[in-house]
Amino acid sequence: PKNAFVADFIGESNIIDGVMHADCLVEFAGQKFKCVDTGFGRLERVDVVIRPEDIKVVSPERAPITGVVESVIFKGVHFEMIVDAHGYKWMIHSTRSEQPGTFIGMEVDPFDIHIMHKMEVEG
Known part of the structure; x- marks a missing residue:
């Protein structure tokens, strides 16, 4: 774009x-x-x-970006998670779901x- x-x-x-x-x-x-x-x-x-679909959820110990899951919505084929990390609200689409409040790692x-x-x- x-x-x-x-x-x-x-x-x-x-x-x-x-x-x-x-x-x-x-x-x-x-x-x-x-x-x-x-x-x-x-x-x-x-x-x-x-x-959103290009962000991989990984262990926070090996991740360059870390944050806290704020919300999770099931969208039929994937979960949409909103993650608060480094001053931004990141949207992640994943077949894996994490509970709100979970500290996660993100990789791209x-x-x-x-x-x-x-x-x-x-x-």
């Missing part, structure tokens, strides 16, 4: 503030992550887009991290 508006329009996405450190290296949620995007300025503020593959230029807002 070209920007956060388009990403949100085409489907549910987690859109997080980030900073590009170099080609294929972005920082968000207090950690640096490998990604596949290039062509951004060094230390450019960006929007990081991660689809580099190919599932999408970088966009920040939208300029006037006024």
Whole structure:
């Protein structure tokens, strides 16, 4: 997607503030992550887009992102969990469910991290 508006329009996405450190290296949620995007300025503020189904729930001990499950809803084929982590409410779609209040880990593959230029807002 070209920007956060388009990403949100085409489907549910987690859109997080980030900073590009170099080609294929972005920082968000207090950690640096490998990604596949290039062509951004060094230390450019960006929007990081991660689809809910691309977040893997893992043990918090081995996870780069950790948070607390706030709510869980069964959607027929998957569970939708809202997780409070690093100042954001993350949406996760998973066939695995965790109880509200559970401390979980989250992991994302580099190919599932999408970088966009920040939208300029006037006024």
